[in-house]
Amino acid sequence: MDSKYKGTLLEKKLENNLLQLKEVFKDSYDIIYRELRLNYHGKIVNLVLVFNSNLVDAQTINENIIKPIIHFNPVKERTIIKQLHLDILKDVIPINGIAQVRDYDKIINAIFSGNSLMIVNGIDEGLLLNTKEWPERSVEEPDAESVVRGSREGFTESISTNTGLIRRKLKDPALKAQQLQAGSRSKTNINVLYMEDIVNKQLLDEVLSALQDIEIDGVFESGYVEQLLEDHPYSPFPQFQITERPDKVCGNLLEGKIALIIDGAPQVLILPTTFFQLFQSPEDYYERTIYGSLTRWIRYLGFFIATSFPAIYVALISFHQQMLPTDLILDLSKTRAQIPFPPVIEALLMELTIELLREASARLPKTIGQIIGIVGAIVIGDAAVSANLVSPVMVIIVAITALGSYVLPQYSTTFPLRFLRFPMILLAASFGAFGIIITWSWIIVHLCSLSSFGYPYLSPLAPISSELTRDAAIRKPLWGFRKRPQSANKKNYNRW
Incomplete structure (x- = not known):
């Protein structure tokens, strides 16, 4: 949607420009109109400085704009040009970042970005002055991507x-x-x-x-x-x-x-x-290659556990008891003897409870959220087992599943795990191991069909390339990274 002021330009008459600006910023208490007067070779020239008081540095405006204008003496500065123009004002105002402007659309955007506008009577252009200043959060360690070894710098909102x-x-x-x-x-x-x-x-x-x-x-x-x-x-x-x-x-x-x-x-x-890049952490490259490769495989294992562990348990208990040792089957039967729900309902109830605790701990203040997450899980799990609503084995299964989703370095990767877990449990309860195979077949086919701006999502596995053994399945030593990935410009494959 184009701005209704696009194409509207400043005029030479100061009063008309001021009326137009006051109409644009009507009912905005934080827009300040500071009127100034400049004695230029015996002639009084009127100027107006327009800015948003919440987005500018007041000291910069007072010391670097208003004070130089008030104390400007053209005779003392040896200015012999009789007609005032904007280039003279540019030399007077000691600010890094000055631009000329006429379009109201650019003026509005600049003022709401922390710049100040100076308009002069008799000139149909204005000066945009860089006076930006607003509260900023300092550079801190990122909460979602903390590392043991590596930089502690994290991005801010600026x-x-x-x-x-x-x-x-x-x-x-x-x-x-x-x-x-x-x-x-x-x-x-x-x-x-x-x-x-x-x-x-x-x-x-x-x-x-x-x-x-x-x-x-x-x-x-x-x-x-x-x-x-x-x-x-x-x-x-x-x-x-x-x-x-x-x-x-x-x-x-x-x-x-x-x-x-x-x-x-x-x-x-x-x-x-x-x-594969969703499983990579900067710390993989700061440690030696054997540790970087090992921790990456632990993340792949965590991905599999987070998606499939409850479904495997449901399939084994419901359809494939013969695959378990006899002693283990007897122990599981004893723990489930008093449970009124089938394994699929038991798994869904516990998974929904974990999701509720996860959301509650994420939305509450940090100090309270940590207490809710730890105490809530312990109390609810113990009470559910004592009330014979779930078996102790199911509590262990759900806890290990939650741990599997937390080992991934990128938080957004946990969303597909939480999304895929529930249909996999339902299909395992309906078809057993065949249901798990169906779900994983769909996942693999879907991953093969995805692309990110034209590049295969499952690369370098599909299509397969040498990068699979360089920085995907395992991480080679740093001296083995002489070639860039295939997403780079083909003219510059070599790093050094």
């Missing part, structure tokens, strides 16, 4: 701070940052970062075109952009990497990936991505 954290780690002029806007009303800034000599140019053009074609009135978080750009919106699997770590972004940029930094969001989107 797009300039986040871009600076990446620039500080990649001191290369090939790192480019293009800025676009999304949201017809929010005018949210989006920085597109990439390595010019590595990125696939066709991919870059596709991403820039998709961002420019976004039609929505407001963008307030990275999730908006993710949902508007993904190729398969109904897939349970994420098609972007989501990270709060600058080092992870830098590593992906050197592989030819593209990073999207959204103003107001402490997470950065990385594209394209693959299924």
Whole structure:
């Protein structure tokens, strides 16, 4: 939606411009109109400074704008030009970041971004002055991606701070940052970062075109952009990497990936991505290769346990008792003798309880949430066993399943696990092991059909390539990473 002020321009008459601005910012108490007078070669020139008091640095306005204007003496400064123009004011105002503007649409966007507007009587252009200043959260360790060994820096809600954290780690002029806007009303800034000599140019053009074609009135978080750009919106699997770590972004940029930094969001989107990259953590590359490969396989095991463990238990108890040792069958029969529900109802009740506890602990304040999560699970589990509503084995199964989902380094990867677990339990209760095979067959076929901006989601397994044994199934030593992944520009495969 185009702004109704697009195409409206400043006039030479100050009074008309002031009336128009007051109409635009009507009923906005935080818009300040500071009138100034400048004695220029014996002639009084009227000026007006317009800014939003909540988004600017008051000291910058007072010391670097108002004070130099009031004390400006053209004779003392040896200014012999009799007609005041904006270039003279640019020399007077000691601010880094001054631009001339006429369009009201740009003026409105600039003022709500923390800039100040200076308009002068008799001149049909204004000056946009960089006076931005608003409260920002300091750089802290990311909660969702904590590591034992590695950087403790995490992104904040400031797009300039986040871009600076990446620039500080990649001191290369090939790192480019293009800025676009999304949201017809929010005018949210989006920085597109990439390595010019590595990125696939066709991919870059596709991403820039998709961002420019976004039609929505407001963008307030990275999730908006993710949902508007993904190729398969109904897939349970994420098609972007989501990270709060600058080092992870830098590593992906050197592989030819593209990073999207959204103003107001402490997470950065990385594209394209693959299924195997969801299991990779920056710490894998900080430790020796044997430990990095081992922890990655533990995550793959956690993925399988989180999706299939309750379903396997239900299938064994309901259909395939002969596969279990006799002593174990007798012990399980004793624990289930007083349980009034079949195994599938028992599993669904416990899984729903875990999901409720997970959501409650996530939404409550941190101190209370941790208590609810620990005490609630212990109390509810013990009470359910004592009341013969569930068996002790089911409590153990559900607890191990929850642990399996927590070993994944990316929180968004846990959503497909929670989504797939329930249909797998139902199919296991209906068809036994055959139901589990059906579910896993659907998962594999679905993963093979997915793509992330044209790149196969299951790569490098399907289609298979040498990257499978370099950085997917196992992690080679760092000296084995001489070749970039296939998502990089084909002209620059070699790292060094």
